């Protein structure tokens with residue numbers, strides 16, 4: 215009995231130490247050259263990006279943050295961006311958005327910074343401009359709390375910081391300058407769920423499925439949430455909250471890119487496994503035919 219209790223204590227101690235090392239790790243803060251502006255056109259553009267890339271979905275339309283329960287291992291508050299504006303420099307915002315790092319060089323956890331890693335400077339600047347244009351708030355900012363469940367998940371490697379490492383970021387296939395616009399939008403707006411390379415993850419399918427839509431059907435999916443398979447539990451509400459704000463030229467660019475992407479030869483199982491291993495990713499399920 216005494217031995218069992220001792221083993222249990224040692225195990226808890228081990229979990230604590232391993233998780234603490236991950237939580238408390240400090241990263242090198244990259245320097246930043248972005249500058250927010252007070253220009254009305256930049257602020258409006260920032261609002262557009264925050265809509266179509268999902269910031270409002272997680273941080274709330276008022277940017278005051280929300281409790282998110284999507285990850286069972288780590289319920290988390292997304293952070294009050296208007297309160298942060300009082301203390302965060304433009305560089306602090308940029309590092310949070312693109313690098314998943316807090317100003318004290320700690321990693322962030324559920325903020326999808328990996329999909330924003332290559333956001334253009336001027337788009338990051340527009341977003342910070344919008345945040346700074348909102349009424350200031352002096353609420354205290356909630357830090358993530360790690361209970362035993364979260365610590366066990368961290369020690370087991372199931373819960374990893376979002377802080378992206380450049381060599382592990384998956385990007386949608388590059389099909390050349392003709393398709394750059396659509397590829398950029400897909401990486402910012404679709405990769406969060408459909409995986410960095412758009413090959414699908416969980417319930418979200420490989421985006422090759424978009425090529426089975428005609429252009430006007432694709433417009434109906436993004437603007438009204440009407441799919442070829444009726445009402446969809448995730449995409450339909452998302453279309454109404456986010457994607458109906460895409461400009462026509464953005465939907466056209468997305469569609470052109472996704473259709474062109476379909477012409478890429480599909481990866482063999484072996485190629486995928488090899489790639490996943492080299493990118494330090496967990497194996498993805500093989501794409502559905």
Ligand code: HEC
Nearest residue numbers: 267268269272290291292293307310316322323324325326
């Ligand atoms: C999937 C939900 C989600 C989306 C989408 C999202 N965030 Fe976050 N964000 C979070 C969570 C959760 C945190 C809390 C920190 C963490 O994850 O460790 C956070 C933290 C932040 C922080 C730092 C807060 C702090 O306490 O230091 C900033 C700044 C931020 N988000 C800005 C943005 C912007 C700008 C966008 C859109 C481009 C965005 N977020 C999109 C969930 C999200």
Ligand code: HEC
Nearest residue numbers: 403404406407417418419423424441442443446447448449
């Ligand atoms: C928040 C997660 C999320 C985001 C962001 C997202 N999707 Fe999806 N998508 C899903 C899920 C989950 C499904 C499976 C159907 C469902 O549950 O809604 C899906 C299904 C689809 C389908 C298949 C529809 C069908 O006929 O079955 C298409 C096409 C699609 N998404 C396109 C996109 C595009 C284009 C974007 C970016 C502009 C995007 N999705 C962004 C989660 C997402």
